[in-house]
Amino acid sequence: MKHLLARRPAQAAPAAVEEEWEVDEPAADHDYVGGWSTGARANTSALLRWTAWSLLLISPVLGAAALARASTTSTAQPTVAASAPAATGSQGAAGFATLFVAQYLRAGEGDQDKLAAYYPAAADLRLEGESGRRHGEQLTVARLRQTDPDVWSVTVAARIVSDDAPTAKETKAADPAAGDSRPSAAEAAADSIHYFQVPVAVGSAGGGATGYTALSMPAEVAAPARITAPDLIYGAEQQAVSSDPRTEAVTQFLLAFLTGAGELDRYLAPGTQLTAITPAPYAGVAVDQMRIEDDQGSEPVSTVPKDGTRSRLVVTVRVTGHDKVRVPLSYALTLRARAGRWEIAALDGAPSPALPTQAAPPPPASTP
Template sequence: MKSLIRRRPAGPEDTVPEDGQDWAVDSRPEDVGGWSSGAQANTSALLRWCAWALLILGPLLAVAALVAAPSGTGTPVAPAPPAPSTAGSQGSAGFAVLFVDAYLRAGEGDQEQLAAYYPDATVIRLEGEPGRRTGQQLTVVRLRQTSPGIWSVTVAARVRESGTSAAPTPKRTSAGRQQEAAPVPPAERLRYFQVPVATTVTGGTSGYVALSMPAEVAAPPRVTSPELLYGPQRPAAPTDPRTQAVTEFLTAYLTGRAGDIDRYLAPGTRITPISPAPYTGIAVDHLAVEGERGGEATTTVPADGTRLRLLVSLRATGSDTVRRPLAYALTLTARAGRWEIAELDGAPTPAPAPLATTASAAPTN
């Protein structure tokens, strides 16, 4: 074991070496516990430096905090209100459709069926024969959130009533016999019902309940159709290159004839024809062309890269030989002296909004 070097005071029995050395080597083994005196000195020095650092940095940190704090005289900025949540809208819409369907079919004794949607329906008085009135083609036409977790759903239904309360009056024949009256055809009318639906999430699962029975309301207002980008509808001239392009493309698209559809498409355009083909033939009747105001005949194709949007009206012949009207919004592009289909638009393009002009007031002296 390495000997420990320890300084000790000189005793009377000790003699000082001639070279002036005043310490001796202690070769006796000795166990030392804890820190050595050197480590204790180093730790004390480190603690002193930390204390001085805290004393110096404390005021500096306080000053920095005061500088960074916002001024109390400024206008406080209010937090932005949270955006209304759309969670539960789709489920509420479906729930309301089911409730209206059950409501229209309900008659005397059907309270329990309605209670599955509106619990208080058990105490509501129902009259009439169940199923006498039915709803068809139910669909949601309006959906709005009135409060957190509360949705107002307006459902349109084509309501059919299968009979009347009064018995039909029998008719008399010329021989004086009574003839049974013809059955009354079911009356059918489009009606609208508003349903308040509450939704909540419990254990990760959404739940719905109606807050009242449906309320019949007026039809939603009909809006004015916006102005479109196209000019007026005019007959599609067979000599017009645009008529030729759209006829060939729509024939391939709707009937599977006129060859491969890709030959009518601009490079990079991908359109898949309808399969199986629903029609046996088409006839293009009218075109409404972007920027066109007159009915002048067109027989030429402009320079390559020219793009043009138009609205096509046509009649398509089905397998029953009946012609049905259809309309397509298309974008064409010119290339190599002919028109090609660049896009099958999802909807007709509205006209750009006119620029707002403000008249500047003349300066007054």
């Protein structure tokens, strides 16, 4: 029998060792060479070849990914840093400007220090008139825009009330010859809304807090421009007809919603959650006008379509207060048909604008 180790002397090992080798020795198998099988060597060679090819093929992909990641990292950081201040301090700047305008309208002689709390240079201003002779009412932010990374321009609207300014009614009473003449410029100015633009700088005040300061005194500006209202999805306004099931559904819903008459859930579509106003602000509701989605002003509707049909509408109502005075209100609603009746599916946040009409594509050019 041929031994696995060719150089081993015949007498170098005990018989037990020779028997152990003889039992485990694959004498008839010529696929073992030097302790490795030729099949294993073939598999290993194939594995090494595939590994080498895989590394060769994937290396450009890994290199491109690493380059893209490095490029993203290097460019993303400045973008974040530049855009971060865009929303920083906007709400605080608006409140700061509102307080500044309120103090400015009340200011008079000797109030420089009160204004300097908002605009430090106001300590050297010359102020006239009695402190508190006028004040602002209905102060609200009408416009807020960022002019620089750390500067906000805040426009505050206010109605100015002067303690010593006569009203138009008092002026006419003092001068009967005035009759129904148009109000004077002073009267018109006193009865109008004024707009004050305040530049507010925003910055760190230490300890993680944000600080504010005005860059100048307020500047009175014109009222913000008004735009033309967009077209809506609803048809022309029409009289609400009692025989229309939509009129009945809207009336019952608003009675429960505004006056507390009836259970509100009875008039809501499944899945709709609304809460009646409490305490009820009104004692009565009358639906006057309706504008219905895609309505072409056809014959009055007296039936309810199949289940699941939706209809959006805007209703104008007159509500009666507890003082017996009627005032108008409008509601944009979405209705859904179910079981032969209309239910309220949503109290919409606003009437829905119509989608802009897209121009038809030009005809293809003719070829001779």
